[in-house]
Amino acid sequence: MGLDQDQFLYLLQAGRLAAMFNYLANPTRFLKIQAAVQPWLAALTVAVLGYGLYLGLFVAPPDYQQGETVRIMFIHVPASSLALGLYVFMAFAHAIGFIFRHPLAEVAAKSAAPIGAVLTLISLVTGSLWGKPMWGAWWVWDARLTSMFVLFLLYLGYIAVWQAVDEPHRAARIAGIVALVGVINVPIIKFSVEWWNTLHQPASLLRKGGPAVDPAILTPLLWNMAGFALLAATLLFMSMRAEVLARRVRQMEMAQVGRAG
Amino acid sequence: MDFAARHIGFVIAAYAAAFLLVGGLIIAEWLRARAIRRRLEELERLGAPRRRQAANPGKPDSKKEQPA
Numbered sequence: 001m002g003l004d005q006d007q008f009l010y011l012l013q014a015g016r017l018a019a020m021f022n023y024l025a026n027p028t029r030f031l032k033i034q035a036a037v038q039p040w041l042a043a044l045t046v047a048v049l050g051y052g053l054y055l056g057l058f059v060a061p062p063d064y065q066q067g068e069t070v071r072i073m074f075i076h077v078p079a080s081s082l083a084l085g086l087y088v089f090m091a092f093a094h095a096i097g098f099i100f101r102h103p104l105a106e107v108a109a110k111s112a113a114p115i116g117a118v119l120t121l122i123s124l125v126t127g128s129l130w131g132k133p134m135w136g137a138w139w140v141w142d143a144r145l146t147s148m149f150v151l152f153l154l155y156l157g158y159i160a161v162w163q164a165v166d167e168p169h170r171a172a173r174i175a176g177i178v179a180l181v182g183v184i185n186v187p188i189i190k191f192s193v194e195w196w197n198t199l200h201q202p203a204s205l206l207r208k209g210g211p212a213v214d215p216a217i218l219t220p221l222l223w224n225m226a227g228f229a230l231l232a233a234t235l236l237f238m239s240m241r242a243e244v245l246a247r248r249v250r251q252m253e254m255a256q257v258g259r260a261g
Numbered sequence: 262m263d264f265a266a267r268h269i270g271f272v273i274a275a276y277a278a279a280f281l282l283v284g285g286l287i288i289a290e291w292l293r294a295r296a297i298r299r300r301l302e303e304l305e306r307l308g309a310p311r312r313r314q315a316a317n318p319g320k321p322d323s324k325k326e327q328p329a
Contacts, residue, residue, distance in 0.1 A: 057262050057276075068266040072275045079279065118286045125282075126275040133268040231283070235290060242294040249300050252309040259310065 025102040027244045034241050041234045049227030055220035063217070072130040074220055077205070078228035080123040080148070084186050086116035086232060087151060090158070091183040094176035104240070106172040107247070109179060110162055111239035115232055117155035123148060135199055143192035144200035147185060154182040168247065 024030060056074030063070035090109045097105035127145065128138045139145065158178045165171035193202045204212040211218055263269070 062263065067268065068263055068272050069268050071262065071272050075275060075279045114286065118282050122279050122282050125278045129271045129275040133271050235286065238290050238294065242290065242297050245297045245301055249297055249304060252304045252311060255311065256309040
């Protein structure tokens with residue numbers, strides 16, 4: 001069975017991607033790349049997020065119905081979307097870890113969890129602070145809010161597994177199952193506003209017919225989404241470095257115990 | 262932003278909460294990284310080997326291929 005040119009090029013690209021993955025999977029190489037990239041990433045985060053917050057707080061006009069409370073959107077929406085995105089990232093990293101046994105995949109997944117948990121909490125808290133003046137309630141058990149709360153519990157459960165199991169590879173296997181099973185909740189959160197009758201508004205960005213948000217609001221929102229994504233990447237890199245070094249410490253401690261014995 | 266607007270307290274509280282939570286996460290990560298770095302430096306000063314095999318040079322490494 002022969003390959004046509006398109007199939008051959010596709011396989012070539014896939015091979016290159018796999019080779020790049022392998023190249024980056026080396027922890028020592030990762031530490032070098034991280035040390036070089038981290039300061040630039042942090043500076044870019046401060047610049048983009050700072051500009052986004054400036055646009056959101058001082059340039060975007062108040063909403064004709066919601067007034068100034070619409071500004072909560074500039075942190076609520078980026079935090080919520082990234083909370084979902086990081087959970088998908090965690091599940092993907094565990095899938096890569098299960099299939100290819102990449103040493104950095106588990107490290108990446110474990111490091112993403114506290115960031116995702118904090119972003120989910122920001123989403124819940126800012127949503128509650130937005131809900132009170134708009135809906136007249138801090139909290140309602142509607143499908144969107146409840147499924148987002150379940151996401152927060154999944155993050156906590158995932159972190160608890162890593163804390164509870166001492167042996168890292170065993171912890172990774174159990175945590176990976178939590179991540180892969182829990183990812184079912186992500187489409188439930190996304191489509192909850194369509195599948196059920198909710199107090200939460202339907203999707204206004206990723207929907208058929210394009211965003212339903214005015215450009216005066218959409219532009220600051222996109223800047224803040226980019227800023228939050230950069231912030232998550234910066235924190236993820238920081239956390240991954242700490243985790244790689246923590247594993248090195250564990251190895252050295254065990255080696256020392258072995259030497260003493 | 263109009264600081265005299267209705268419900269402005271909710272907006273300020275939302276931003277304050279987000280800053281506190283992100284700030285807390287950054288501080289926690291930084292403290293954790295510092296503690297790990299210090300422990301690593303301490304182990305290197307004590308001359309701890311990087312791997313278990315290095316601690317027992319006489320023992321064969323089970324992961325390495327053994328001669329037939």
